[in-house]
Amino acid sequence: MKTTIKIIALMLLALSLLSLSGCANENVLNIGDPFTVTFVDYDETVLKTVTCEVGIPCEITPPEEPDNKDNAYFTRWSVFESQYSTVQEDTIIKAVYTLDNRAVTIFGRSIVFYSVFIMTGIAVALTIGLREAKRTGIKQDDLIDGFLWIVPVSILGARLWYVVFEWDSFFYGDFFPSILRAIGFSSGTLDFSSFGLSGLAIHGAFVTAVICAYFYTRKKKIDIFKVIDIIAVGFIIAQAFGRWGNFFNQEAHGGLVGGITGGVANLTLEEQFNYLRYSLHLPEFIVNNMYILRGLHGISVEPLTGYYHPTFFYESSLNLIGFALMLVLRRVKKIHFGELLSLYLIWYGAVRIFIETMRTDPLVFQFLGFTFKSAIVTSVIMILGGILLSVLIRTKRKGMTYETVPGCFGSKETDVAEVES
Numbered sequence: 001m002k003t004t005i006k007i008i009a010l011m012l013l014a015l016s017l018l019s020l021s022g023c024a025n026e027n028v029l030n031i032g033d034p035f036t037v038t039f040v041d042y043d044e045t046v047l048k049t050v051t052c053e054v055g056i057p058c059e060i061t062p063p064e065e066p067d068n069k070d071n072a073y074f075t076r077w078s079v080f081e082s083q084y085s086t087v088q089e090d091t092i093i094k095a096v097y098t099l100d101n102r103a104v105t106i107f108g109r110s111i112v113f114y115s116v117f118i119m120t121g122i123a124v125a126l127t128i129g130l131r132e133a134k135r136t137g138i139k140q141d142d143l144i145d146g147f148l149w150i151v152p153v154s155i156l157g158a159r160l161w162y163v164v165f166e167w168d169s170f171f172y173g174d175f176f177p178s179i180l181r182a183i184g185f186s187s188g189t190l191d192f193s194s195f196g197l198s199g200l201a202i203h204g205a206f207v208t209a210v211i212c213a214y215f216y217t218r219k220k221k222i223d224i225f226k227v228i229d230i231i232a233v234g235f236i237i238a239q240a241f242g243r244w245g246n247f248f249n250q251e252a253h254g255g256l257v258g259g260i261t262g263g264v265a266n267l268t269l270e271e272q273f274n275y276l277r278y279s280l281h282l283p284e285f286i287v288n289n290m291y292i293l294r295g296l297h298g299i300s301v302e303p304l305t306g307y308y309h310p311t312f313f314y315e316s317s318l319n320l321i322g323f324a325l326m327l328v329l330r331r332v333k334k335i336h337f338g339e340l341l342s343l344y345l346i347w348y349g350a351v352r353i354f355i356e357t358m359r360t361d362p363l364v365f366q367f368l369g370f371t372f373k374s375a376i377v378t379s380v381i382m383i384l385g386g387i388l389l390s391v392l393i394r395t396k397r398k399g400m401t402y403e404t405v406p407g408c409f410g411s412k413e414t415d416v417a418e419v420e421s
Helices: 002-026 081-086 113-136 140-165 175-183 202-220 224-249 269-279 284-289 311-329 339-356 374-396 413-420
Strands: 034-040 046-053 074-077 091-097 102-106 109-112 364-367 370-373
Touching: 102 113, 109 113, 109 224, 113 140, 113 224, 140 175, 140 202, 140 224, 202 224, 202 374, 224 284, 224 311, 224 339, 269 284, 311 339, 339 374, 370 374
Parallel strands: 034 091
Antiparallel strands: 034 046, 074 091, 102 109, 364 370
């Protein structure tokens, strides 16, 4: 048996050496051998072909920038021009476009990814909420009933919060058209083809949700601290999904990669791309869609054409970390009901302050002659509120911990009876 194993091992080693030697001889380049560089569009349509010879200088120039993809624009060729001189074999260079922000079009009406990700986030939040409801002793029917009316009101709250800080963008001219613009009819008329809530502020949604939860839990005689923990977990995972809608819209981004000095970019387009792709190791599809044209959302937002920081990705990733942390703490016996909300307030407040320092399109307001970023002010209040809430819970609700939940952490039947009574 040992001899057989040795023979098999030697055969495998020999095959490996043969395959390696074969690979070494496959791509031998001979001076003067012809090769072709082909420029193609996104749909493989050939735009230009250049024939060169190995080892002989060859002028490779790209065709005119194509503009053939609906609802998207050309960003670059898949190989940068600085790399053309290194090409010594048959190569296909493809046109790279931004992503289409439409998920599907039905009867001429487009459903954009912004809406899809928001609805996905809400659905995931509900699914997790129903799961967590079992662990806190809340009836799933009560949770669903509250969800069905709190979510729409919270979306309205998110919209109104945004409108308040962008008042001049909606309220001008006649009163009725201004109201229509505020609720989503961008044309100022009852034209449903122009309807869409492209401006939402998560802080408004959160505040509205907590207020609604307070009144709902009082009506249903449910411990609000259990409910707000579920809301906190749902909100942070929903936000992680929702930010991807901003990605497809190329909005809520950071500044130009490398910065700007005297109105000129500090890095070339290739250097900007390489920083995001190879220094930060972001997926290429994200980097490609962070190429944004000058003034796409206003000159103050995109002063130059180039690659901008994907703050949506940074925030989404940090939200996922916060979500995971909440799930872990949710299973710690000594954590009190309501402390997940405290964590949310502190965590998301800190995350948002970090992100807002990078954003180029923040909501702002004037106070005493100073300009403040509304998200930073709100986030500071959230952090202070989260700390205060945790202190109050620890001092005023002693013993109201997750280990008291029937069926969790091996709680006994006597514990169940006490909780039910």
